[in-house]
Amino acid sequence: MYSQILVPTDGSPASDAAIEHALDLAAQYDARVHALYVVDGSAYSSLEAGAELVVEALEEEGTEATDRVADAAAEADVDCETTVATGTAYQSIRDYVDSNDIDMIVMGTHGRKGLDRYLLGSVTERVVRTADVPVLTVRQPADE
Numbered sequence: 001m002y003s004q005i006l007v008p009t010d011g012s013p014a015s016d017a018a019i020e021h022a023l024d025l026a027a028q029y030d031a032r033v034h035a036l037y038v039v040d041g042s043a044y045s046s047l048e049a050g051a052e053l054v055v056e057a058l059e060e061e062g063t064e065a066t067d068r069v070a071d072a073a074a075e076a077d078v079d080c081e082t083t084v085a086t087g088t089a090y091q092s093i094r095d096y097v098d099s100n101d102i103d104m105i106v107m108g109t110h111g112r113k114g115l116d117r118y119l120l121g122s123v124t125e126r127v128v129r130t131a132d133v134p135v136l137t138v139r140q141p142a143d144e
Contacts, residue, residue: 002029002103008036008093008123011065014108014140019069021138022106023076032079034100035069037062038092039084059084090126097133105135 007022009015019035026033039058066082073080085092097105107124128135 002031004034004100004102005031006034006036006093006097006102006105007069008038008105008107009065009069010037011061012108012110014110015065016108017140018106018108018138019072021136023073023078025104025106026078027076032081033069033073034096034102035066035080035082036093036096037065037084038089039086040089089123090130093127094130097131102133104133105131107135107137109137109139
């Protein structure tokens with residue numbers, strides 16, 4: 001049913017919860033997991049100095065986050081591919097789905113409510129509304 005499962009990660013506990021679910025599904029369906037971290041450099045483009053350093057730091061953070069997914073996948077005996085991309089998060093996720101024949105997306109939610117959710121928006125919500133494949137959303141455990 002699923003052969004290519006995408007798990008976008010930002011290194012947060014909510015992402016970690018999604019990774020567990022993605023690996024479990026991949027093991028059940030003998031699927032490959034794709035770990036994706038998106039660096040949105042546009043948020044820092046207005047900085048006159050240091051924007052490159054910020055983007056480089058975010059790319060390093062992305063490599064660390066996707067490597068953690070790859071390590072967990074290896075422990076679970078699941079094939080894993082890692083990618084650090086640059087762009088708008090929800091659009092980069094959709095583009096990755098299209099270019100890699102992804103069957104399912106497994107994403108964490110941060111559980112924001114009220115004004116925080118309204119002001120900050122939600123990458124997960126945008127992906128759910130616009131994706132052409134099933135999206136499994138996983139809430140961060142309440143004790144984290």
